[in-house]
Amino acid sequence: MNLSTPATATVSRRWLAFAVLLAGAFLPPLDFFIVNVALPSIRQGLGATPAQIEWVISAYAATYAVFLITGGRLGDLLGRRRVFLAGMTGFGMASLVCGLATSPSLLIVGRVLQGLSAAAMAPQGLASIHVLFPEHERSRALAVYGAALGFAAVIAQVLGGVLIAADVFGLQWRIIFLINLPIVATVFLVGIPFLPDTRSATPVSVDRLGVLLCALTLGLLVVPLVQGRELGWPWWLCLMLLSAPVVAVGLWCHEVALQRRGGTPLLSPQLASSPRLLAGLVSALFFYVVSAFFLTFSVYLQDALGATPVVTGLMFVPFGVGSLIGPLTTPAAVRCFGRWVPALGMLLEVLGCLILSVAVGAAAAGERPALALMITGVGLLGFGQGWALPTLIRSMLDRAPAGGSGMVSGLANSALQTSAALGVAVLGGLFYAVAAPAYSPATVAHGFIAALLGIALSLSLSALLALYASVPRSKSL
Template sequence: MTLSIAATATAPSSRRWLAFAVLLAGAFLPPLDFFIVNVALPSMAQGLQATPAQIEWVISGYAATYAVFLITGGRLGDLFGRRRVFLAGMAGFGMASLICGLAASPAVLIVGRVLQGLSAAAMAPQGLASIHALFPEQERSRALAVYGAALGFAAVLAQVLGGVLIATDLFGLQWRAIFLINLPIVAAVFLVGMPFLPDTRSATPASLDRLGVLLCALTLGLLVVPLVQGRELGWPWWLCLMLLGAPLVAVGFWRHEAALERRGGTPLLSPRLARSPRVLAGLLSALFFYVVSAFFLSFSVYLQGALGATPVATGLMFVPFGVGFLIGPLTTPLAIRCVGRWVPALGMLLEVLGCLVLSAAVGGAASGERPALVPLVLGVGLLGFGQGWALPTLIRSVIDRAPAGSSGMVSGLVNSALQISAALGVAVLGGLFYAVAAPALNPATLAHGFIAALLGIALSLGLAALLALYASAPDRAV
């Protein structure tokens, strides 16, 4: 997530695990808050009288902001010290969570989510970067394993926790509790964890590419805003103009990056990567891969809107995904020994199979009736298991192909590509879900919308699998 690996550690060696535990909170909260909202979306829509497009923004606004500023957050830690940037991000995340929890309108909630994404981009990279500063080489693998497990656990816990918090209606807060629950964690970091936080920074920090960040954010905004709002507003001329402007700004961004690199600067996205088609294929694979974010949105709305499931029951239906996501990485070493470079693509194809199983189960059920439980659980479990196989191996295969000296940049780009994929997945396939389900939004149309979203996810994952195969293929000898 960040460029730096060289840093000066000030934390005493005996306290490195305590320091890492505090920093791990900054890695745990971003995925927790990305996934926890899914179960609460129908309750939010009802409580705030939000439109489908506004509900999509609750997810896309967070993911897009997080994606654009993720690499910048890592560089800020390199420049100004990871302790300072981590605490600033944590404080911002707490304030943004309070805004979300007290939101009286969809607009305020969306603003809070954007601020959450911005704060998450500041605090999340500091934990991963600090592993190299805090731990001797022989302990880094264990620390990285704990880091990865925390991210997986956050994704699993979020679905169930969201359902429980809404169902218990803690202090009459309903869905607001899923955001306000962050405040005790933030307070604990400041009250208990601050003495353990190290002050590390890069010995050779890269300068900030401010214009590059601005152009990247503008490109993504010009793309996501029309895709989310277009269907609901009837595609007015100004949204069409924004969509047409996105590739023009993207070209300007690329030219700026190339000029900056020629001057000896450090661009946000190095044009040198264009000379590495395998790396580009891997990044494109990541862009198609994480559209599974649309599954969490559409499945939650389908369960609660079409089947009348409670928030707790909805959260429990995501458990097979979490279990599969945890088991998948445990079997990855064996899979690599058996099929080698095919693992990322096979993981994605397992997800495609999961989408098809779910589509058949939903399509075979009578309107308003719950599909058979076994194929439902199987389909969701295949999605999680495939993610567990594909995600870490895809990231590793792309980073392994990075040009010399660019592994840190490529690592950040892969993570940003995944978050952009999540934002676009909700914008495009979430929009497809609502387009098919509208205007009736009854059990039959919601089921049809869910099937359409699943087939769109399956198609994207199939393309991602082909790109992953190319990205991991051995170079031909010249």
Template structure:
């Protein structure tokens, strides 16, 4: 692995880009691919409802709290080196998941997957920024962004196909073990190809801030998931009561570190920007749909008794919409300006309401009609894909360029945190409504309630986004009048 001269164009940059892109594809793929496998995992390992939630939320939660630190590790020690370190760790964690002998081992593997994914993923984006000249950078970043849409298309379907094929009698384990040959190919082609890059002025690690964030997140998510199943014992209430205390200590620590000239995980100065707190709240509401993929898979396989292959393929209209949404964002901005984000979230809300209405009007245990179901899923995916680029622009555009990298990391972490919280909270509501029943009618009713909860979150986000868009439009109008 050689070093890149920042003042010269890298002749093999597109070959390097392909290797980085394949590596960057693995973390989002492993978020989507696991949802369709959970009923199969429950059948073999005997996972409880809370364990199923932890399989999703542990990955998203540890990804969220490690992501900013992962980016700084690359700045300090070399992005290529940390990319391959994260990739090897991710492959090892995938092997642990694939050979898991108990729910605890599987959850432990998912925790390690989240941590190593957070080390690997930022290096891919930072390396792409470093190896391309300005004239090619937009094209490369656009293709990089499309990876996440592609993962949503392929993830659910690939999960269903791999489990249905049952290669070497692997069943659900194949969805994790498939990462091993992919990682090996990336290593074989990438090590001689990827050039080393570092930040000229790297920010130091904030291990104290990361520790406080892990504690605060654990105090919140563990009782929300485990408390219901355990009958809400005293420790669950104590943990929830201590969550704001841990969050306050985290914030005090970050402020103190910033005042002393350190490099806090989240610099408090960014919250001095008007509307920043509301913008991050919008990001939390935006990804509340993360739990939908888990619960829809349970509904398809447990209430409708669909095969795992069909359950995976049913998600394709959502993925197609999610791929097309970002392609429509530039056109949407020309027509609707800052209102593209609320339009996208509004489409998601309407799609979810139509989805819920479809289930209400369909008899229990009977699959909804394919055409309206596909249309609802496409609208949900298109709305999310349309809104996501604008959401990033809304938040990153509020800070000075010097803080753009930090706030991009904060936004990415917030979106992952939103997934973890939605699985804990809305997933908890689903299982609370379901209770001890497992008949198709009970599962359908619980799923409808959960879908309506997600729709409420997105509707609230759309309303908040309209408020932010109005302020943005007013500020733009004022700046033009003063010019």
């Protein structure tokens, strides 16, 4: 049966097709979050340096960010079924590389390949909703899609801890990557007959030079920020960092010229005509630095407090619960607080960071902080994110130029992934800079507090930008 249009797809088949596509949306956030619990085990097992541990997260997030928009456009151009299956195949092979890695460098290469593959398969599920479902079913499909992403973030931390503790087949941390293989195999064995073969009626070509310049800009930023502290900031890393804004200007000039020639740029110059939309995108760049929390909290729990991977995973549960409850209460929050909701959500996260900082600072070195304060702080981080994330994206989509909602959605997601990569690079580097001299329970705790305060500062800036971005068009601050 052809599933290219809603009219030709039975109810059961289109939901089965969507379930298969959801696997491609579920795996990328699962593999972003699940690795955090395993980082201390990876460091010990492979003898990785702090910078290499940061790369395990940043390499994945940065690659995913750069190629996410391109993955969506390739699906429009070549067919979403083909691109989805190519991405799923690549993700399985990259997971095998990660799971069998014998060195930190090989693991990082595997993570880059995972990011590339995730960027190919993840956008196809969201893009297929319009094709698979009639209008009255799309809201339900979007809700299921969002719940799948939230569930991936919630389950990842606990699943990672349980898998490592179980030491399945003696694989230790490697199982968190190899667990992807049966999921990929199931998609191919069971799901292929249900996958729709769809593509955009008006596909646009890929801006290859734009993609290259975007990747180069991000690379020139992330590489020095991750490696600089460990290598003592040699001249060539400083030169890379100084070159990043130059390449970024070159990227913008290319995009303007491409649009003038009638092409479709990766980053639309129309963004410059909407300062509040730009403010929203910059807010997103500061917002997802909370990714550094997952790295530093996991290391703090295991290296400073001696927690097991299972206990570490369980300590993330309040975040997951908060991130699930937050979106459920968002409609009521919007009715009460209106455009203030994104900023208020971020300020709740700031409060969570401050509570955790006080709790960790008040505890003796190597002793667990007050459990009630830890649960409250972690829960506020999740709840605040549940309020802020959907409303921040919605405020950006409301400012999208005519016909540009897809472009803005892609840019918003890329900005969030870029924020995750930079957050780990900058605040992860700060954590290790404070913790590294003695690397004792006391210094690790101090490093964690420093990272929390850095996250709180970034979220405060994001809140101010989000507030500006959400001002109604007819009003000014």
